[in-house]
Amino acid sequence: MLEEKHVHKQSSKRSFDVSDAANIALFLAAFAGIWQLVFLLGIWPTYLMPSPAIVVTEIGNLIENNSLSIGIGITVARLAAGFMISLGIGVGVGLAMVKFRGFGKTMSSFAVGLLTFPSIAWVPFAIIFFGFNDFGILFVVVMASVFSVMITTYSSIRNIPPLYLRAARNMGANGFTLFRHVMIPAATPSLILGIRQAWSFAWHALIGAELLITTLYGLGHILMVGREFNHLDTIIATMITIFMIGIIFDRIIFRKIEERVRSRWGLDQHSE
Amino acid sequence: MITSEYKQDGNAMLLQVKEVSKAFNYADSKTLQRNAVLRNVSIDIKDGEFVTIVGPSGCGKSTLLNIIAGLERPDSGNILVKGESKTSTDPDRIVIFQEGGLFPWLTVLENVEFGLKLSGVPQEKRRHAASQFVNAVQLSRFADSYIYQLSGGMKQRVAIARALALNPDILLMDEPFAALDVQTRDLLHNQLLQIHEATKKTILFVTHNINEALSLGDRIVVLSPRTGSIKREFAIGLPRPRDVQSPELTVIKRQILKELEEDFQFARRETRTQTIQ
Numbered sequence: 001m002l003e004e005k006h007v008h009k010q011s012s013k014r015s016f017d018v019s020d021a022a023n024i025a026l027f028l029a030a031f032a033g034i035w036q037l038v039f040l041l042g043i044w045p046t047y048l049m050p051s052p053a054i055v056v057t058e059i060g061n062l063i064e065n066n067s068l069s070i071g072i073g074i075t076v077a078r079l080a081a082g083f084m085i086s087l088g089i090g091v092g093v094g095l096a097m098v099k100f101r102g103f104g105k106t107m108s109s110f111a112v113g114l115l116t117f118p119s120i121a122w123v124p125f126a127i128i129f130f131g132f133n134d135f136g137i138l139f140v141v142v143m144a145s146v147f148s149v150m151i152t153t154y155s156s157i158r159n160i161p162p163l164y165l166r167a168a169r170n171m172g173a174n175g176f177t178l179f180r181h182v183m184i185p186a187a188t189p190s191l192i193l194g195i196r197q198a199w200s201f202a203w204h205a206l207i208g209a210e211l212l213i214t215t216l217y218g219l220g221h222i223l224m225v226g227r228e229f230n231h232l233d234t235i236i237a238t239m240i241t242i243f244m245i246g247i248i249f250d251r252i253i254f255r256k257i258e259e260r261v262r263s264r265w266g267l268d269q270h271s272e
Numbered sequence: 273m274i275t276s277e278y279k280q281d282g283n284a285m286l287l288q289v290k291e292v293s294k295a296f297n298y299a300d301s302k303t304l305q306r307n308a309v310l311r312n313v314s315i316d317i318k319d320g321e322f323v324t325i326v327g328p329s330g331c332g333k334s335t336l337l338n339i340i341a342g343l344e345r346p347d348s349g350n351i352l353v354k355g356e357s358k359t360s361t362d363p364d365r366i367v368i369f370q371e372g373g374l375f376p377w378l379t380v381l382e383n384v385e386f387g388l389k390l391s392g393v394p395q396e397k398r399r400h401a402a403s404q405f406v407n408a409v410q411l412s413r414f415a416d417s418y419i420y421q422l423s424g425g426m427k428q429r430v431a432i433a434r435a436l437a438l439n440p441d442i443l444l445m446d447e448p449f450a451a452l453d454v455q456t457r458d459l460l461h462n463q464l465l466q467i468h469e470a471t472k473k474t475i476l477f478v479t480h481n482i483n484e485a486l487s488l489g490d491r492i493v494v495l496s497p498r499t500g501s502i503k504r505e506f507a508i509g510l511p512r513p514r515d516v517q518s519p520e521l522t523v524i525k526r527q528i529l530k531e532l533e534e535d536f537q538f539a540r541r542e543t544r545t546q547t548i549q
Contacts, residue, residue: 166343167373171387171438172363181390185377265376266420 050233058233059240067222068241074217075206076245078134082141083202089142090149090198097154108154111147119144119205123212137209137218144205145198152194156187189265196254203249207242219245284355286319286474287340287365287442292349293500294335309335311500312349315493317442320472324489326482328532331497333478337444340476341367353441363387366435370447372427374419380430381406381415387438405433409463425456432467442474449484461487465512482528483516494528498535504528 032052039051046054062068097104122143123136130136160183168182210220219238226234261267295308309332317323325333338344340351342361351358353365366387367373374383384405388398406415409429419427428448435443449457465488468475479485485492492506506524508514514521 163369163371163373164375167367167369168386169361170341170343170363170365170367171434172361172390177390181386182375185375188377264418266418
């Protein structure tokens with residue numbers, strides 16, 4: 001019976017993926033079709049409304065002169081660095097908040113306040129404090145995402161069902177073993193949700209910071225160059241690249257991890 | 273010194289609950305009240321004995337079990353295991369909770385291995401040991417399944433296997449079968465009795481179900497919610513499996529009901545006065 005359930009689940013998933021892909025292809029074709037149609041109507045001049053083909057050619061150009069690969073490389077490296085710093089600080093402070101009740105209470109209301117603080121508003125501070133460089137950009141990225149990680153860590157651990165902790169303590173877990181073998185795995189499903197959200201905060205903040213804190217590289221820089229030379233095709237090509245990076249991280253990497261965790265923890269029962 | 277005393281005296285108790293009292297604070301609409309759930313409760317349990325504690329909900333059964341396990345502190349009194357005073361949790365007293373308390377991120381086998389992993393048993397050895405206990409509760413086909421894939425009865429069997437794997441001196445069972453249907457419960461009763469027979473483990477089993485208490489225990493302890501103390505004890509020498517409809521058990525059942533009836537009347541009176549106020 002159990003094996004049947006598994007087989008069923010897998011086959012339904014595969015067919016779902018195929019229809020998904022078909023839907024996406026159809027949607028993209030329709031989008032490009034309408035775009036091409038508007039281009040052919042000629043309402044706007046070509047420099048304001050490039051055709052899909054022009055943008056695709058521009059993507060080719062950007063790939064060929066390496067500016068796209070360098071831009072992607074630098075931007076993703078900044079994202080990774082900023083996000084890792086956020087994770088480190090956020091998880092660390094979050095754990096301290098769990099450990100010290102009073103600190104946790106105060107810090108959580110403070111962090112919730114900063115969570116709603118627009119990350120772009122950190123930019124002037126960052127420019128004056130760090131200057132127009134990578135540190136300024138990293139600072140904005142970290143400030144945008146660290147509080148989300150902090151709050152998530154704090155609330156995920158506090159919301160662990162007490163029964164798990166009792167059962168584990170009863171079997172001889174305490175201190176570090178309780179933390180390592182029970183608290184971390186028990187908090188994982190909700191931790192992943194929060195980390196995914198923190199990632200999207202970091203990503204938003206990064207592109208914003210790259211636009212405002214001008215350095216020589218990064219996707220934000222390419223956007224600004226496109227704006228300065230009125231190259232709308234460059235701008236659209238870069239926007240598509242930014243969109244694709246977002247899709248790849250969120251839909252593919254984070255969703256895959258989340259799906260795996262949720263199915264293992266038995267949290268997807270209602271959707272079956 | 274106390275330990276050697278225990279060894280010399282063959283009749284000594286495995287578990288002694290001595291004069292345990294516990295009260296909880298609860299906030300009324302206006303005042304903070306203190307409600308005593310356990311008052312000077314003492315129980316002695318011999319090695320290999322199967323004792324059931326029966327009483328309606330709210331009589332402090334689970335609190336008593338948690339205190340014995342070391343998960344809660346008593347206000348006064350103490351817990352002795354083999355003559356030694358115990359105040360903290362210890363794998364020698366394992367609780368089987370009503371909701372199982374199994375870990376959803378581990379497979380059945382990994383759940384059973386959990387306690388062994390904590391005590392540092394090497395992987396190969398603990399895997400081998402754990403699979404024997406999984407076999408003992410007839411779940412070897414499901415060793416690699418996750419917890420959500422199991423039925424309620426299977427989950428409780430995993431909880432039993434997980435407890436047995438630690439080789440505790442005493443199993444503390446906190447209404448473990450209360451959420452199961454009648455057929456599954458009967459099946460698990462038989463399995464538990466077989467395990468008790470085979471391992472000679474001491475079991476303290478808490479339930480609100482009088483039939484369950486009658487069919488399992490060597491001894492039945494009736495706990496009163498009104499006084500928070502032991503009202504009466506019944507020793508049952510009948511062989512198992514037992515027929516709860518049999519004349520002997522019917523007589524005992526009637527006596528237990530009579531003991532508990534006073535408490536129910538008391539509870540009713542109390543709610544009535546509250547409504548009048």
